[in-house]
Structure formats: C-alpha cells, structure tokens
Amino acid sequence: MRLTEVFERESQARQDLGDDNSQVTIQDLRKTRLTLRQLNKLRKMNDIRAYEQKEKLKLVRKQYAPPPQPLA
16 A cells, blocks of 8 residues: 555546456356447556556655755
C-alpha cells in the first residue's frame, strides 16, 4: 500500500462484478471472443492506468527533486 492511497479515495468502479462472467467450466471448449464493449472497456482501463502512472511519476519526481538553491 502506498502512502498516497491512505489519503486519496480510489474510485469504486474498478471492477464491475455484474460484468464478470469469466467462470469457465470443463465443458467450455471454445475460446470466448471479446465484444466491442469489452474492448472499449479494456482500452479505457489502459488509458486510466497510463494516466495514473504519469501522475505517480510526477509525485515521485517532486519528492526526489534536488532542493532549490538558496538565494544569497
């Protein structure tokens, strides 16, 4: 767990249990095909993940930046 996760609330819509029908039985022989809705959802999740990674990188750069030079 990261320190930022303590202070910032995560969105509750990460996993939609209603859409999670990925239980596979032994009788399922064919590979399931992704629908356009599922592909769009995956694309959006990937965009959100990339955005969060950029924001995390900004915080890390800010934390580990060299201190500013004193004016003298």
